[in-house]
Amino acid sequence: MTGYRLHTDNLTVSYGKTTALTGINLDLAPDRIHGLLGRNGAGKTTLMSVLASLRRGQGTVRVEGQDPFENEAIMQNVCLIRESGDLLLDEKLTTNLSFLEDARPRFDRTYAESLMATFRLDPAKKPQALSRGQASAFGAIVGLASRAPLTMFDEVHLGMDAPARQRFYHEVLHDFAEHPRTIVLSSHLISEIAHMLETVTILHEGRLLLSNEADDLHVSGATLTGAAEVVDRHATGQQVVGTQDLGPTRQVTVFGDLDEAALAAAERDGLTVGAVPLQDLFIHLTDTDRAEEAS
Amino acid sequence: MTAVTDAPATGRSTPQWRSALHYLLSGYVYMLTLWFWAIALPVVAIIMFIIGQNVDEVTSSGIAFTHHGALWFPFSIAIILSVTYLPIHVANGMTRRSFTRAALAVNVIVGLLNATIATGALLVEREIYHAVGWVHGGTDGSGIAVFNGGVLVYLLGLAMLFIAGQVSGSLIGVAYYRLGGIIGTVALPLCLLPLAAVGLLGLGQGEQWNPWSWTADLAPWGTVVAVLVVIASAGAFHLLVRDIAIDSKD
Numbered sequence: 001m002t003g004y005r006l007h008t009d010n011l012t013v014s015y016g017k018t019t020a021l022t023g024i025n026l027d028l029a030p031d032r033i034h035g036l037l038g039r040n041g042a043g044k045t046t047l048m049s050v051l052a053s054l055r056r057g058q059g060t061v062r063v064e065g066q067d068p069f070e071n072e073a074i075m076q077n078v079c080l081i082r083e084s085g086d087l088l089l090d091e092k093l094t095t096n097l098s099f100l101e102d103a104r105p106r107f108d109r110t111y112a113e114s115l116m117a118t119f120r121l122d123p124a125k126k127p128q129a130l131s132r133g134q135a136s137a138f139g140a141i142v143g144l145a146s147r148a149p150l151t152m153f154d155e156v157h158l159g160m161d162a163p164a165r166q167r168f169y170h171e172v173l174h175d176f177a178e179h180p181r182t183i184v185l186s187s188h189l190i191s192e193i194a195h196m197l198e199t200v201t202i203l204h205e206g207r208l209l210l211s212n213e214a215d216d217l218h219v220s221g222a223t224l225t226g227a228a229e230v231v232d233r234h235a236t237g238q239q240v241v242g243t244q245d246l247g248p249t250r251q252v253t254v255f256g257d258l259d260e261a262a263l264a265a266a267e268r269d270g271l272t273v274g275a276v277p278l279q280d281l282f283i284h285l286t287d288t289d290r291a292e293e294a295s
Numbered sequence: 296m297t298a299v300t301d302a303p304a305t306g307r308s309t310p311q312w313r314s315a316l317h318y319l320l321s322g323y324v325y326m327l328t329l330w331f332w333a334i335a336l337p338v339v340a341i342i343m344f345i346i347g348q349n350v351d352e353v354t355s356s357g358i359a360f361t362h363h364g365a366l367w368f369p370f371s372i373a374i375i376l377s378v379t380y381l382p383i384h385v386a387n388g389m390t391r392r393s394f395t396r397a398a399l400a401v402n403v404i405v406g407l408l409n410a411t412i413a414t415g416a417l418l419v420e421r422e423i424y425h426a427v428g429w430v431h432g433g434t435d436g437s438g439i440a441v442f443n444g445g446v447l448v449y450l451l452g453l454a455m456l457f458i459a460g461q462v463s464g465s466l467i468g469v470a471y472y473r474l475g476g477i478i479g480t481v482a483l484p485l486c487l488l489p490l491a492a493v494g495l496l497g498l499g500q501g502e503q504w505n506p507w508s509w510t511a512d513l514a515p516w517g518t519v520v521a522v523l524v525v526i527a528s529a530g531a532f533h534l535l536v537r538d539i540a541i542d543s544k545d
Contacts, residue, residue, distance in 0.1 A: 045543055054385060055540035070537070072311055076388040082543070086386035102314040103387040148388070 003030040003182030004064040004077070004150040006051060013046050013057035020046040021057065022206045028199065030064075030149075031180040033172070035197035035214070035278075037190060039286050042203040044186045045082070048152045051184075052080035063150060076105055079148035081156045085139035087127045093138060094123040104146045111175075112145035118167065132159035140168050144175055152184040165189070169196060190279040200278065204286045214278070221255035221276035224266055234266040241284035242277070253280040311389045315397035319376065324369075324405050331368055332412055335361045353429040356441050358413065358420045360434055362504050365409040366457055370464040370490075373402065377468025382541045395533045398465055406458030414450040417441055433504065444502035452503025459493040459525050466528060469535045472542075492524035 006028040013021040021043045028034050038044045050057045053068045053075050061068060068074040087096050093116070101107045116123060119137040127135060136159035143151055153172075157165045173196060176183060187193050194214070201211040210217075221241070224231050228250035235252045242253035253276055263273050309317075336358075343357040376398060384394045417431075421441070424431040432438045442449050466486040471479035494505045496517035503510065511517055 049541070049543060052386070052388075054543075056538060070390050070392060072390050072393070075390055076311070078388060080386065082386070086383045088383060099318055100387065102309070102318065103311075103389055 002149065003032070003180060004074075005030045005062075006150070006182065007060070007062040007065075008047075008050075009060035009062075011047075011050065011057050011059035011061060013043075013050060013055070020206055021050075021203075024059070024203075024208050026201065026208060026211055028182065028184070028201070028211075030182050032198045033176060033183045033185065033196050035190075035193060035200045036152075036184050036186040036203070037200060037282055038186075038203035038209075041205075042286075043206045044203055045154055047203065048080050048154055048184065048186065051150070052078050052152065054080070076103065077148050078150045078152075079104065079143055079146040080152045080154060081139045081143035082154050083136070083139060083156065083158060085135075085142045085156075087138070087142075089128045090126060092124055092126055093121060096127065096142075097123075100142060100146065104148065106147040106149075108145050108147055111147075112141055115141040115144060115171065118171075119164065133161055133164060136160045137164055137168070140171075144171055147175075147179055148181065150182045150184075152186070154186045155188070157187065157189070165192060169193065172196065190282055191277065194278040197278070202282060202285060209285055217278060217281060218275035220257075221253060221281065222258055222263060223251055223253050223274040223276060223280075224271050225249065225251040225274065226269070226271035230269050230271060234262070234269065234271060242280035253277060253284075255281065255284055311393035312396035312400075315384060315389060315393055316400050319380070319397055319401045320404065324372070324401055327368070327372060328405060328408055328412075331364060332416075335364055336416060347427070347429075353424070354432045354438055355434055355436065356417060356420060356424075356431055358416045359441055359504060361416075362413060362434075362453065362456075363506060365413055365453075366460045366506060369405050369409065369457065370460040373398075373461040373464025374468040374471075376401070377465050378472050381469070381472065381536070381539070385541050391536045391539060392533075395536050399462070399529055399532065402461035402465060403458055406456075406461055407454050409457050410450055410454035413453055414446065417449075418446065441504075444498070448498060448502055449504070452498045452505075455493045455497065455521065455525070456490075456503070456505065459489040459521075459528075462525055462528050462532065463487050463490040466532050466535070469532060469539070473535055473539050489525045489528040492521040496521040 006026065008024050008026045011021055011024040012019065024047065036044050036047070049055050050061055051063060051068065053070065056069055063074050063078060066074050068078060088099055091099070097109055097112055101109055113123070119134070119141065121130070121134055121138055127138065130138065136157055139156050140153070143153055143156060157168050160168060169192065172183065185193055185196065197214045199212065200214050200217055202209040224234055226249065228245065228248060231250045231252055235254055238254035238258070239256050240252050241255045244251045255276065267273055339357045339361060343353070346353060381394055385391060421431045430438060431441055433441050463486055467483065470482045470486055474482060494507055495509070496511055496513060497503050497505060498518055499510060499512050499514035502514070
């Protein structure tokens with residue numbers, strides 16, 4: 001199986017007088033796991049809705065080189081899981097599986113049923129009788145078992161508890177390895193999904209802030225960990241985007257092109273130098289209040 | 296750890312609209328239609344039996360009163376289908392075009408099904424009325440026989456009315472979904488045009504049952520206009536659905 005390539009050119013989407021997305025130029029390569037990040041209202045859901053043909057925007061949208069809107073061959077292979085999925089609420093889960101089997105040409109019912117057993121979901125229950133966590137789990141199952149060449153999860157794991165989320169992350173990676181496809185993950189739990197992401201796209205206030213390889217972002221700064229006074233000495237003059245203290249130990253995240261000599265000096269002074277956490281970077285880049293104060 | 300199986304074949308053998316039609320018919324309509332008649336027919340039989348015990352002669356069909364149910368119940372279901380099923384259909388990767396085709400096919404199939412069951416029940420009822428010496432008249436109290444214009448004409452009139460009712464329901468649902476509460480309400484008279492056209496023009500006075508006990512006697516042009524209005528309304532339904540935005544779940 002091959003995943004779909006995504007491309008948007010000057011994509012703008014408005015809801016009445018409110019502009020949700022402005023001039024988005026984006027390319028996402030096939031067969032990779034992409035992270036789509038942004039604060040509330042940044043336009044993540046709108047972007048995925050356009051890719052899934054739930055609504056139209058102005059500008060160009062191409063999924064595997066084709067306009068996806070009302071394109072039967074593309075639409076059936078694009079799966080957007082919004083929260084708990086779009087289900088037949090008054091039908092049993094097993095009936096929903098039958099419906100999805102008809103709707104999704106690559107839907108793997110056996111896999112879906114094995115995941116339902118893993119997440120302990122009763123096939124005879126109706127979606128409206130599920131707890132929030134169970135509903136989220138079923139949404140995740142639908143997304144995984146659809147095996148769509150473009151699969152997008154929009155905050156699908158919101159209601160899951162920590163063990164369920166870990167199981168979901170494990171299944172995403174495991175099934176992606178067996179059946180490569182293009183996966184877009186949108187989540188506010190950045191630190192939990194950071195290790196899965198191959199690229200990171202950040203939207204902010206309807207505009208594209210960045211779209212880079214995750215590895216490149218991790219080296220766009222550094223963490224310095226060690227004795228607080230030593231850390232402070234080496235962080236002086238750097239752009240600090242995060243600080244954490246644990247007793248006498250301090251960890252700061254600095255952002256920007258760092259001097260190799262300065263990093264080597266920090267290590268010589270006993271500090272541990274690490275990659276910049278994605279979450280710190282995200283907070284720094286999207287912290288509007290801090291940016292306004294700085295200006 | 297869960298089992299990983301090979302992905303199923305990637306080709307689709309069934310067009311999307313037929314998959315949707317299959318679901319809508321099996322999951323919604325057959326069930327609801329059969330339930331309706333399973334309840335309505337015994338209730339009518341019991342009521343007619345009680346009436347028969349208390350009057351010398353019955354002059355109106357009992358079954359004909361169920362036409363209101365066979366009209367307005369699917370009308371309501373058509374509204375619900377447009378509002379609740381459309382977003383699920385599109386969000387699960389099926390086109391709006393396939394929804395339109397499936398929904399209109401359901402309207403026609405269920406309309407024909409209900410009209411056929413109703414007419415069959417009326418034929419049985421007529422035999423019973425004749426056997427006990429009652430008059431198998433219409434619900435308007437005029438004493439004119441239910442099948443005054445012929446059984447097939449009556450069946451055709453019912454089918455047109457039931458189909459038009461569902462087209463109106465589909466239009467109302469999608470108008471509210473697309474245009475919102477205020478404009479959807481303002482558009483109600485337009486959405487009800489198919490039902491009004493068939494009910495008020497239709498096949499002409501005395502030829503068909505109608506929900507308002509009055510039909511303009513303009514045959515055959517009334518019929519032509521009514522059919523054209525239903526076809527135009529189906530086109531309007533398609534235009535409203537073809538690029539409709541599916542609501543976010545926020």
